[in-house]
Amino acid sequence: SLLSNSQLTEFVPVTIPEPLSINETERLLLTLKEHKIPVRNILVNRVAGGEECPFCLSRRRDQQKHVREIEEKFAAYNLIKMPLFPHEIRGIEALREFAEILLEKASYSHKPSFLEPPLEISSTPTAGMSDLLKKDLQFILFGGKGGVGKTSIAAATALRMARCNPDKKVLVFSTDPAHSLSDSFDCPIGDKITLIKDVNNLYGLEIDAGRLLEDLKKEYKADIEEVLDKFLGGGMDIKFDREVMTELISLSPPGLDEIMALKKIMEFVEDREFDFYILDSAATGHLLRFLELPGLVRDWLKTLFRLLLKYKGVVRLTSLAERMVDLSKSVREIQETLMDA
Template sequence: MRVLLFTGKGGVGKTTVAAATAVRASRAGHRTLVMSTDPAHSLADSFDLPVGSEATEVGPNLWAEQIDAQERLESHWREIQDYFVALMNWAGVETIQAEELSVIPGLDEIFSLIDVKRHVDGGRYDVLVVDCAPTAETLRLLSLPEVMNWYMERIFPVERRVVKGVRPLVTRITSLPIANDRFFGAVERLHRNLEAVRRILTDSRSSTVRLVVNPERMVIAEARRTYTYLSLFGYRVDAVVVNRLLPDTVTDPYFGQWKEIQAEHLAAVRESFEPVPILTARLFDREMVGLELLERMGEEVYGDLDPVRVLYRDEPIRVRKRGQAYVLALRLPFVAREDTDVHRRGEELVVRVGSYKRTLILPQMLRRLDVQRAAFDGDDLEIVFAREPRPADTAEAGGRRAADG
């Protein structure tokens, strides 16, 4: 299944572009589902049709879905929530308050991710278009599987063994609720689902992200940061859509300055993101609502391009051999050198860019080598791994040089 994720700063028109892409794909004969992970659902408004929490047919070869957060909560979080509620009840918190407090902000978006896996596994559709939340929420969401991986591999097994060991003693001396196997099993299932989603969304053969921007300075700056962080976590961007450009037919002098500013910003987008394809859509003279207008929007954005095709391929993370060393290259465009930190921790490589951190589990061939240096080469952060010369090796090499002399 082809998976397309659309994100951008709030208000740039990403839902409209996502819906238009879905309409365009369906018109090409692809069975297409467009779903929203944005808590502020607006897909139904975009289609001007009712859209439910399960796939709702909105046109030929076209279905739409808006996630019902409460419904997904009951399905995926109930066993975990029950334990947290019991724990807070024990601490004196009333049940209603405990139930509210036990729902972590952003859970609805997390469960939306799991819906991606459900649809991919189901195989009913050819194309899945995901209208994501605004960029900050999307980045937090897409980084979650990586963060949870670290917890599940490092902390969770120890935590489970400790709880199992102390449970008999604790239950004898206190009424404090202790997490049981159902709780730990639910956490494991959540982790497995999120890890499966991560594999789906980082598969460059089928999944890509498309950034939607307006020709405005702040919007472009946020898109650049988003592109960097997506690259950090291994997600591929295959197009940038510049939406709401004033058309040439607008000749009123009042808009003259705006058109010049937009032209400058469009040039900045091209300079920043190319060779990633830059797609454009003009500012229409009406709201692009309903199937007919969304089809026009899709034609405007894609022209003769197939919207389902992967429009650009890039590898955010690459490993190659250079002489006797190996180089791990991370593509991190737009990063200030002082905002980057890299350090080795056993078999892990920790890369921090701004406020985001990624922990990479090193491939087997790199684990036995030492980090020699890390430096930027253009947009690539290159980390060089090689075996540090041992004292005996150094002495032997020195002896050979002396003998040669």
């Protein structure tokens, strides 16, 4: 399976030195372990450094116990500490600097202004995830609580991967409903594959999973209405089943939109459109739910299918049945691709 294959995929949890984020990271690691998805690195973002800046020193003191907690709880993992930047990580140049620290073990040196006292480099954490550049990976996934900086990290990693592999095509994509890739790259991206400005082999995509799901629901509802209208042609009313099936479509399993988004990405993989895929995933809660989703979706489809089979001998179910079987197969393939089914 893709997620459990450490030769092809690297899954990197992202956390910050705050209690809620640490707790969510523990929860995420337990779920990943249950699904036999290996984790080697944990990225600790926004670690304060600097002794001369009063704000930085105060922030650093506040973080100390949480940093120690992270070091104790996650001692079995390679902890990569990224410094707290005094500015927003936005645009190619800011991402390039961020990527050099993240992936090349560069030191962070912030040029002071009259408003900002300098940070002491010696007291600023040094990151380093350079081994990712050396591995023959196909997928890199970043997961964690909302607001820990996953998008900046995903964007910076994608930029570095693209520049270190100029002959390869890199796609960075987001399944998070609160898309921020456009902000990170400081250019519009949206729901179509977009070439990132100034980088000729890096592409971005903010998948509109909600729209994909609404399109699916409209198609299903239209097919169901057609089937039941034909049945009504015989002068019989099946109001109850109509309402049940309509509700089943409306009350689709939470997260089906994310399955639809991943289905779109799997189509790119099958067509070999890109060489590297960097995923800016939804927040931890969405991600944990997402790992459980394929089975839920298939159960939902089975329920809907059983209802339709009642009319098998009365009307032709060909197009609707084929659509449902195709979706069920796609979900099964996603399940097998992501993890051991």
